[in-house]
Amino acid sequence: MIVLAGGKGSRFNSSSKNPVDKLMVRINNKPMIFWVLEKVSGLFEEVILSTSSARAKAYRELIGSRDIKIVIDKPIGCDGPLLGIASSSRYLEGEVTLIIPGDMPFINPESLVRMVFLLGEHDVLVPLWRNGLTENLLFSAKSSYLREISYYLCSKGYWGPSGIIRASSDSYLVSLEKIFQDPIELVNINTYEDLANPRLREIQGEGDIVLKRYLPAISDSGDVRDLTRELENRDNLFLLALAYYSLGVRGNDDALLRSAEIFGIEGEFYLERGIHGLASLAYKDAGIVLENSKYASISEKYYEKSRSILRVLNLTPGKH
Numbered sequence: 160m161i162v163l164a165g166g167k168g169s170r171f172n173s174s175s176k177n178p179v180d181k182l183m184v185r186i187n188n189k190p191m192i193f194w195v196l197e198k199v200s201g202l203f204e205e206v207i208l209s210t211s212s213a214r215a216k217a218y219r220e221l222i223g224s225r226d227i228k229i230v231i232d233k234p235i236g237c238d239g240p241l242l243g244i245a246s247s248s249r250y251l252e253g254e255v256t257l258i259i260p261g262d263m264p265f266i267n268p269e270s271l272v273r274m275v276f277l278l279g280e281h282d283v284l285v286p287l288w289r290n291g292l293t294e295n296l297l298f299s300a301k302s303s304y305l306r307e308i309s310y311y312l313c314s315k316g317y318w319g320p321s322g323i324i325r326a327s328s329d330s331y332l333v334s335l336e337k338i339f340q341d342p343i344e345l346v347n348i349n350t351y352e353d354l355a356n357p358r359l360r361e362i363q364g365e366g367d368i369v370l371k372r373y374l375p376a377i378s379d380s381g382d383v384r385d386l387t388r389e390l391e392n393r394d395n396l397f398l399l400a401l402a403y404y405s406l407g408v409r410g411n412d413d414a415l416l417r418s419a420e421i422f423g424i425e426g427e428f429y430l431e432r433g434i435h436g437l438a439s440l441a442y443k444d445a446g447i448v449l450e451n452s453k454y455a456s457i458s459e460k461y462y463e464k465s466r467s468i469l470r471v472l473n474l475t476p477g478k479h
Contacts, residue, residue: 194264209243291435314379328374
């Protein structure tokens with residue numbers, strides 16, 4: 160299991176003149192991160208806490224004698240939660256890994272066990288909300304796949320953990336009620352208001368979705384041109400778009416345009432299936448890859464598509 164504790168807590172500290180480590184804010188007289196670690200340390204034989212060097216000392220003191228390994232994030236081409244996953248996955252020994260953010264102190268350990276059990280033979284299992292949003296920082300995965308794909312995404316300069324789900328050859332999007340029983344479990348503490356008045360959403364899903372795609376052998380040292388040729392006319396749109404992005408950042412704006420077009424097609428794929436969260440992220444990616452190219456004027460079209468999905472769902476842009 161990997162507990163993500165390296166975030167900056169920007170929203171939590173947005174109105175504060177004296178920023179604090181969000182995960183050390185107390186709930187019932189204990190730091191927020193304590194409740195997550197307390198629940199998982201007796202549940203999983205292998206627990207890794209992913210964090211920054213600035214926070215490591217405080218977390219070591221908090222962990223005490225618990226058998227929890229602290230891994231400090233080291234730059235390998237990406238940042239944020241994806242960096243934490245890639246840095247920590249190198250130390251995984253078990254066959255299945257669960258990812259959980261450190262700001263979910265109300266999670267029920269039984270729900271985490273169900274996420275591991277339901278993974279089965281799939282590469283990745285992700286909770287799916289009825290409105291088509293996925294929990295991109297709370298999922299289970301085969302450790303071998305997680306190690307390979309997270310490092311690969313970082314090596315190609317990708318920017319978000321949703322790539323782990325979108326690249327997979329076998330993603331299992333599971334209706335929430337199969338995993339969770341109490342709405343409080345899925346509360347992320349992002350603001351002081353969340354502490355005082357947690358926003359509870361009904362635990363209800365639309366049904367399970369299994370996404371199967373072609374997954375090539377991937378290597379950070381492989382020829383990207385060979386990969387694009389292999390993926391053309393295949394169904395792994397995310398990896399194809401990322402391959403063209405890798406070509407584009409070397410100064411090929413036309414490759415960036417092709418990358419954006421494929422991310423846009425990926426967005427349409429998810430939208431047609433009601434997977435609104437991943438659709439919004441795919442359109443956002445299309446905008447990102449064009450920002451610093453001669454086609455920058457087109458990026459706003461994709462950003463607007465991404466925002467329009469969130470507006471319909473009455474949401475604001477969140478974690479990638």
